Amino acid sequence: MKVCVFGANGYVGASVYQQLHHTDTDEVVGTYLQEPAILEGLYKLDVNEPESFSNFYKKENPDVVVWTVMSGPNEHKLTDQGLIHLITHLTPQTKLVYISSDFVFSDGNGPYEEDDPLSNLPDDHSFSNYANGKVKAERLIDNELTNYIILRAGPIYGENGIGKLDERTDQLSYHLRSGNPIEFRDDLIRTFVHIDDLTKAIDVMVHNDVTGVYHVGPEEKQSFYEFMKQMAKQMGYDDRLVKKGSEIEKVDTEIPKNTSLITEKIKDVVSIEFK
Ligand SMILES: NC(=O)c1ccc[n+]([C@@H]2O[C@H](COP(=O)([O-])OP(=O)(O)OC[C@H]3O[C@@H](n4cnc5c(N)ncnc54)[C@H](OP(=O)(O)O)[C@@H]3O)[C@@H](O)[C@H]2O)c1
Incomplete structure (x- = not known):
């Protein structure tokens, strides 16, 4: 085939x-x-x-x-x-x-x-x-x-089959490595x-x-905040650096809440x- x-x-x-x-x-x-x-x-x-x-x-x-x-x-x-x-x-x-x-x-x-x-x-x-x-x-x-x-x-x-990390986790790891806090939304639910x-x-x-x-x-559905906190822990970082991001948005940039x-x-x- x-x-x-x-x-x-x-x-x-x-x-x-x-x-x-x-x-x-x-x-x-x-x-x-x-x-x-x-x-x-x-x-x-x-x-x-x-x-x-x-x-x-x-x-x-x-x-x-x-x-x-x-x-x-x-x-x-x-x-x-x-x-x-x-x-x-x-x-x-x-x-x-x-x-x-x-x-x-x-x-x-x-x-x-x-x-x-x-x-x-x-x-x-x-x-x-x-x-x-x-x-x-x-x-x-x-x-x-x-x-x-x-x-x-x-x-x-x-990490994909050739060792490339997705952009979101890559960004998370970059911030946490440098000891900088990073925010993710708790109202956006995803699989x-x-x-x-x-x-x-x-x-x-x-x-x-x-x-x-x-x-x-x-089956599990999580917010970006919950998911990224979990990822931080899994990668051995201090998950307290993962903070809740603001949920206030302009109507024209509003991100679908639960997809x-x-x-x-x-x-x-x-x-x-x-x-
Ligand atoms: N990543 C996610 O979180 C996510 C979530 C849900 C669904 N998806 C879906 O999964 C699929 C793959 O996404 P991905 O994250 O792997 O995206 P990606 O890393 O951006 O890969 C997309 C590929 O498409 C190629 N491409 C773009 N325009 C092209 C064109 N005109 N002709 C030929 N090739 C072209 C690019 O080739 P070059 O690299 O060579 O330029 C690129 O490698 C997409 O259908 C996406 O909608 C992704």
């Missing part, structure tokens, strides 16, 4: 690309965009560039595609261009594993089940490009394809998922016949003890 990981230079993509190489029976290819490529053997490709996308895809012709590209403020472009290029090339036999986000529930009244309605942020909101880009992508996939998995994740943390668990779940989804939408992560995920459904498909 041939698997293609788009975005294999990224935090999630690199872990997935590494993990899939452990299986001898699969051929794994991956793409990157910005130099330098962290891993060997990746192909340089801008997924938004139609001609090079088409040439690459036709040459590789994978059985499974794992889509881990992300471009925060340009997420809409990635959906309107890159994802559409992909969808026009996929055959009904090719499975798509798309990594989505709890940001698709931007009204913030979680915890959410897989079937709960998606919501958009107002266009002028600072996170609207990312959140609404993800909503648009999920709707496109659901309308156009049948052979797909959408895996929705909350904040992803931990935090460890990169190893997410990577294993993607590996299972690549290799089975299951399709549909799944929330990935543990935690109900993660029961995935337990029927993967036997992972989520951390």
Whole structure:
């Protein structure tokens, strides 16, 4: 079986690309965009560039595609261009594993089940490009394809398969190492998922016949403050340096309060003890 990981230079993509190489029976290819490529053997490709996308895809012709590209403020472009290029090339036999986000529930009244309605942020909101880009992508996939998995994740943390730490924990550790306090909000509730668990779940989804939408992560829901305090302790720092951040925000930058995920459904498909 041939698997293609788009975005294999990224935090999630690199872990997935590494993990899939452990299986001898699969051929794994991956793409990157910005130099330098962290891993060997990746192909340089801008997924938004139609001609090079088409040439690459036709040459590789994978059985499974794992889509881990992300471009925060340009997420809409990635959906309107890159994802559409992909969808026009996929055959009904090719499975798509798309990594989505709890940001698709931007009204913030979680915890959410897989079937709960998606919501958009107002266009002028600072996170609207990312959140609404993800909503648009999920709707496109659901309308156009049948052979797909959408895996929705909350904040992803931990050291990935190539030793890279997520940005939030990296920032936490930087502050605590220098003995500086750092603040996190106690009113923003999320389902935090460890990169190893997410990577294993993607590996299972690549290799089975299951399709549909799944929330990935543990049952536990925590605020950023609770989670970061726990991380500080785990890393051996003084957790008293982790303080509660202000909950006062301007309306146009208000962050969705509770986008935690109900993660029961995935337990029927993967036997992972989520951390
Ligand atoms: N990190 C989280 O906490 C989190 C939480 C929930 C969901 N997710 C989802 O997980 C997925 C992976 O996120 P991540 O944290 O791994 O992001 P990331 O580290 O920023 O990786 C994204 C990758 O996308 C590639 N990329 C961006 N624009 C591209 C383009 N036009 N053409 C080709 N490649 C392009 C980048 O390649 P280069 O590095 O080569 O430039 C980058 O490596 C995303 O779908 C994201 O929405 C992440």
